[in-house]
Amino acid sequence: xxxxxxxxxxxxxxxxxxxxxxxxxxxxxxxxxxxxxxxxxxxxxxxxxxxxxxxxxxxxxxxxxxxxxxxxxxxxxxxxxxxxxxxxxxxxxxxxxxxxxxxxxxxxxxxxxxxxxxxxxxxxxxxxxxxxxxxxxxxxxxxxxxxxxxxxxxxxxxxxxxxxxxxxxxxxxxxxxxxxxxxxxxxxxxxxxxxxxxxxxxxxxxxxxxxxxxxxxxxxxxxxxxxxxxxxxxxxxxxxxxxxxxxxxxxxxxxxxxxxxxxxxxxxxxxxxxxxxxxxxxxxxxxxxxxxxxxxxxxxxxxxxxxxxxxxxxxxxxxxxxxxxxxxxxxxxxxxxxxxxxxxxxxxxxxxxxxxxxxxxxxxxxxxxxxxxxxxxxxxxxxxxxxxxxxxxxxxxxxxxxxxxxxxxxxxxxxxxxxxxxxxxxxxxxxxxxxxxxxxxxxxxxxxxxxxxx
Ligand code: MG
Numbered sequence: 001x002x003x004x005x006x007x008x009x010x011x012x013x014x015x016x017x018x019x020x021x022x023x024x025x026x027x028x029x030x031x032x033x034x035x036x037x038x039x040x041x042x043x044x045x046x047x048x049x050x051x052x053x054x055x056x057x058x059x060x061x062x063x064x065x066x067x068x069x070x071x072x073x074x075x076x077x078x079x080x081x082x083x084x085x086x087x088x089x090x091x092x093x094x095x096x097x098x099x100x101x102x103x104x105x106x107x108x109x110x111x112x113x114x115x116x117x118x119x120x121x122x123x124x125x126x127x128x129x130x131x132x133x134x135x136x137x138x139x140x141x142x143x144x145x146x147x148x149x150x151x152x153x154x155x156x157x158x159x160x161x162x163x164x165x166x167x168x169x170x171x172x173x174x175x176x177x178x179x180x181x182x183x184x185x186x187x188x189x190x191x192x193x194x195x196x197x198x199x200x201x202x203x204x205x206x207x208x209x210x211x212x213x214x215x216x217x218x219x220x221x222x223x224x225x226x227x228x229x230x231x232x233x234x235x236x237x238x239x240x241x242x243x244x245x246x247x248x249x250x251x252x253x254x255x256x257x258x259x260x261x262x263x264x265x266x267x268x269x270x271x272x273x274x275x276x277x278x279x280x281x282x283x284x285x286x287x288x289x290x291x292x293x294x295x296x297x298x299x300x301x302x303x304x305x306x307x308x309x310x311x312x313x314x315x316x317x318x319x320x321x322x323x324x325x326x327x328x329x330x331x332x333x334x335x336x337x338x339x340x341x342x343x344x345x346x347x348x349x350x351x352x353x354x355x356x357x358x359x360x361x362x363x364x365x366x367x368x369x370x371x372x373x374x375x376x377x378x379x380x381x382x383x384x385x386x387x388x389x390x391x392x393x394x395x396x397x398x399x400x401x402x403x404x405x406x407x408x409x410x411x412x413x414x415x416x417x418x419x420x421x422x423x424x425x426x427x428x429x430x431x432x433x434x435x436x437x438x439x440x441x442x443x444x445x446x447x448x449x450x451x452x453x454x
Contacts, residue, residue, distance in 0.1 A: 003124060003127070003128065004124070004127040004128045004130065004131030004132070005127070005131065006127060007029065007123075007126070007127050007130060008120075008123040008126075008127065009420050009421040010306070010307045010309075010419075010420030010421050011099065011107075011109070011117075011307065011308060011309065011420075011421075012095075012097075012107045012108055012109035012110070012117070013029065013107055013108040013109075014098055014101060014105055014106075014107040014421065015105070015106065015107065016104045016105055016106070017051045017054070017055060017106050018051075019104070023054070023055075023058045026055055026058040026059060026062070026108075027058050027059075027061050027062040027065075028062065028130060028133075028135070029059075029062065029108065029126075029130055030058065030059040030060075030061065030062020030063050030094070030108075031062040031063075031065060031066055031130075031135035031136075031137075032062075032126050032127075032129040032130035032135050033059075033062070033063070033094060033108075033110055033126055034062055034063040034065070034066030034067075034068050034135070034136070035066055035129050035134070035135045035136045036110075036122065036125055036126045036129060037063075037068060037091055037092045038136075039068075039091050040068040040069035040070070040091055040144065041068070041069040041070065041071050041090055041091060042063055042068050042069070042070055042071070042090065042091060042092050042093060042094060043071050043073055043081060043084060043085050043088070043090040043092075043093040043094075043149060043152075044056060044059060044060060044063070044070050044071065044072050044073065044093065044094050044095075044096075045072075045073040045074060045075070045076040045080075045081040045093070045094075045095055045096070045152070046074070046075060046076075046095070046096035046097065047075070047076075047077075047078070047095075047096065047097040047098075047099075047183065047184045047243055047244045048075055048182065048183060048184050048186075048207035048208065048209050048243070049096075049097070049098065049103065049105075049106050049209040049243070050103065050209035050210070051106045051209070052075075052096045052097070052106060052209070055096045055106055055108075056072070056096050059094055059096060059108065060072070060146055063094070063144060064138075064143050064144040064145070064146065065137060065138060065143060065144075066135065066136045066137070066138060066144070067136065067138030067142045067143060067144055068144045069144045069145060069147075070144055070145070070146045070147075071090070071146075071147055071148070071149035072146055072147070072148050072149060073148075073149045073150075073152045074148075075184060075187055075207065076095075076152055076153065076184060076187065076188075077183075077184040077185045077187070077188055077189075077241075077244055077245030077246065077341065077342065078095050078097055078099070078109065078184070078244040078245060078246045078338075078339075079156070079245065079246050079336070079338055079339065079340035079341065079342065079343065080152055080153055080156040080187075080188055080245075080342075081093055081095050081111070081152065082095075082111055082115035082116065082336055082338045082340075083115055083152075083155065083156045083159050083335070083336050083338075083340075084115075084149070084151070084152035084155055084156060085111050085113065085114075085115040086113070086114055086115030086336060087115075087155050087156075087159060088149070088151060088152070088155060089113075090113060091113055092110065092111055092112055092113055092118075093110075093111040093115070094108060094109070094110055094111070095108070095109040095111065095244070096108060097109060097184075097243070097244040098216075098243070098244075099216070099242055099243055099244045099246070099247075100215075100216045100217035100218075100242040100243050100244075100247070101216065101217075101243075102211075102215075102216070103209055103210050103211055103216070110122075110123075110126070114316070115336050115338060116309075116312045116313065116316065116336070116337060116338055117308070117309045117312060117338075119309070119313055120309070153187060153188050153191075156188060156342075157188060157191060157192050157195065157342075159335060159336075160192060160335060160340075160342055160343050160346050161192070161195055161196075161346070163332070163334055163335055163343075163346075164196070164346045164347070164349075164350050165350055165353070166195070166196060168350070168353045168354070169196045169197065169198075169346075169349045169350055169353045170196060170197030171197075171353070172197075172236075172349075172352070172353050173197055173198070173199065174196075174197070174198045174199070174235075174236045174237060174349060174352070174353075175198065175199040175200075175201065175233060175234065175235040175236055176193055176198045176199070176200055176201070176235055176236065176237050176238070176239065176345075176349070177201045177202075177203060177226055177229045177230045177233060177235045177237070177238040177239070177251075178190060178193065178200055178201065178202050178203065178205070178238075178239055179202075179203040179204055179213070179214070179218070179223065179225070179226045179238065179239065179240040179241070180202065180203070180204055180205050180240075180241050180245075181204050181211065181213055181214060181215070181216060181218060181240060181241055181242065181243065182204045182205075182206060182207060182208040182209075182210075182211045182212060182213050182216075182243075183207070183211075183216060183241055183242060183243040183244060183245055184207065184243065184244050184245045185241040185245030185341055185342060186205055186206070186207050187207070188245070188342055189239075189241065189245070189341065189342045189345065190202060190205070192342050192345070192346060193345070193349075196346065196349055198349070201229060201233050201235065203225055203226060203229060211243065213225075214240075216242060216243035217242055217243070218240035218241065218242055218247070218248075218249045218328065219249070220249070220257040220258075220259060223238075223240050223249065223251060223257045226238045226240055226251055226255075226257070227251055227255030227256070227257060228255065230251055230252075230253060230255050231253075231254070231255045234253075235253065236253050236352065236358065236359060237250060237251070237252070237253065237348065237349070237352065237359055238250065238251035238252075238255070238257075239251070239341075239345050239348070240257075241341040242328070242341070245341045245342065246308075246329060246338070246339035246340060246341055247260070247325075247327060247328040247329045247339060247341060248260075248263075248328050248330070248341040248344045248345055249263070249328045250263045250348060250359070252358065252359035252360040252362075252363055253358045253359050253360055254358075254360045256360065256363070258363055259326060259328075259371075260324065260325060260326050260327050260328035260329065260330075261286050261287035261289055261290070261324065261325075261326040262287075262289065262363060262366050262368075263328070263330075263344075263348065263363075264282070264286070264290070264324030264325070264326075264328075264329075264330050265287070265289045265290055265292070265293045265324070265366050266293075266348075266351065266362060266363065266365075266366055267322065267324070267330055267344065267347050267348065267351060268280050268290060268293055268294055268299070268322050268324060269293040269294075269297065269351075270347065270350070270351035270354070271321055271322050271332070271347070272293070272294060272297040272298075272299045272321070272322075273297060275321055276297050276298045276299070277297075277298035277299065277300070278299060278300075278320070278321035278322070279299070279300045279301075279302060279315075279318045279319070279320040279321060280294050280299050280300070280301050280302070280320065280321065280322050280323065280324070281301075281302045281303075281304060281311050281314045281315045281318065281320045281322075281323040281331075282301065282302075282303055282304070282311065282323060282324050282325065283303060283304050283305065283306045283307070283310065283311060283325055283326075283402070284303050284304070284305065284306065284399060284401045284402050284405050284415055284417075285306050285325075285326055285402075285415055285417070285426075285428045286303075286324060286325060286326045287326065287369055287371065287430055288369065288411065288413070288430065289366055289367055289369065290324065292366075292367050293366065302314060302318060302320070303399075303401060304401065304402075305401055305402035306325075306402050306417060306420070307420060308325065308329050308331075308338070308339050311323040311324075311325065311329070311331060311337075312331060312337045312338050312339075313337075315331060315333055315337035316337050319333070320333050320337070321333050321334070323337065325339070326428075330343070330344040330347070332344070332347060369411075369430045369431065369432055370430065370431050370432070370433070370434045370437045371428070371429065371430045371437075372427075372428070372429045372430075372437060372441050373426070373427070373428050373429075374426075374427045374441070374445070375419070375424045375425065375426050375427065376424065376425045376427065376445075376448050376449060376452050377423060377424060377452065378418070378423055378424055378425045378451075378452040379423050380423050382452065382454075383418035383423075383425065384418070385451075385454065386418070386425055386448070386451040386452050386454070387403050387404060387416070387417070387418055387425075387451075389447075389450070389451035389454055390403075390404045390416050390444075390447055390448060390451050391404045393447050394406045396408065402415075402417050403415060403416050403417025403418060403425075404416050404417070405417075406444070408431075408436065408440055409436070411431060411432040411433075412429075412430070412431035412432070412433065412436045412437065412440060413429065413430055413431075414427065414428070414429040414440050414441065414444050415427070415428040415429070416444060416447075416448055425448055425451070425452060427441070427444065427445065427448060429441050429444075
């Protein structure tokens with residue numbers, strides 16, 4: 001049986017409102033989501049995008065038409081909505097966000113009662129309901145109502161603070177530069193840092209759906225202002241969030257921005273020291289630095305397909321302590337198994353507070369590997385064949401968790417995987433030796449290029 005066409009990508013439904021489809025379609029998608037949930041109340045929130053308040057109304061309409069009760073939480077970071085859903089006892093939640101995508105995009109994420117994005121099979125159920133038009137319709141006496149939910153930010157911040165050694169962090173009076181990137185963490189993270197006794201210098205602190213500061217996606221290449229401000233103010237730490245505040249990148253007191261696998265490894269080490277032998281979940285594209293820090297502390301490292309939902313769901317299955325992605329997504333199980341920029345920042349401050357050495361010295365303890373990331377155009381319909389072509393030519397230790405991951409030796413690997421959202425094959429490679437890395441990438445770039453043309 002051929003299933004319904006996919007609406008959900010790697011991370012929710014993403015589209016350009018009014019370009020890819022209009023509000024009528026959004027209402028029908030929301031009807032399918034509401035039919036899937038069947039019971040209420042449903043928590044609804046949105047990020048700071050220009051189209052978000054309009055989409056919020058369209059999604060509310062769809063849910064109400066099915067007969068559900070909707071509680072509007074307004075502008076929130078995604079992890080705040082997720083924590084609120086779980087902690088305040090909602091049946092489920094919908095978040096209007098396109099995370100780090102350009103301003104013209106928006107999207108819809110659906111959470112279960114546990115606050116985590118629904119698993120893949122449930123996405124397929126919603127797609128099927130939508131494709132079949134098999135959505136419920138409440139009669140005039142049973143349409144839902146909308147009321148406001150104002151407790152989420154406070155609940156979220158209290159939940160983070162409860163897990164942190166506040167006294168130890170406060171005693172350090174850290175100065176932190178916070179680049180919220182015109183995104184949704186503006187309504188939560190600055191207050192968290194104040195509670196932790198930090199002096200906060202804010203960059204791009206106004207919520208603005210055009211993301212005029214440095215765009216919605218923080219990368220080591222667009223955080224020059226953060227680095228400069230950290231150095232100019234003598235701050236101990238800099239942090240930058242993506243548009244919906246679930247991912248964070250850090251910069252040390254010297255202004256050096258570190259990729260997410262290095263900051264995630266530092267935090268994995270921190271939490272494993274308190275809970276030796278616990279499980280850490282990460283994707284196949286994350287650096288082997290995770291094993292470097294976890295194995296000496298008795299940690300078990302479990303790797304998943306790429307995508308935050310894969311990490312979240314596996315963490316729940318295994319009752320894992322911590323999860324991480326190379327893009328700056330960190331998941332702290334005792335809080336909630338979802339990516340969370342503010343929770344991650346609090347853990348970073350906590351680990352810095354445990355030792356009287358600067359952040360740069362802590363990062364220096366994390367082994368540095370040579371890495372390459374590149375991508376090859378590949379039409380969506382050819383992706384599967386391309387991956388099969390690559391797999392046939394891969395020799396040695398091969399991992400097929402996601403695409404093809406090939407180990408050339410104990411410290412050198414190359415991952416070639418189809419993008420979940422774009423017509424691309426993505427290539428990640430890592431080695432402890434730059435020459436091995438270069439040779440490996442050259443050889444397999446050729447194979448991938450051939451594969452995308454066959
Ligand atoms: Mg995000």
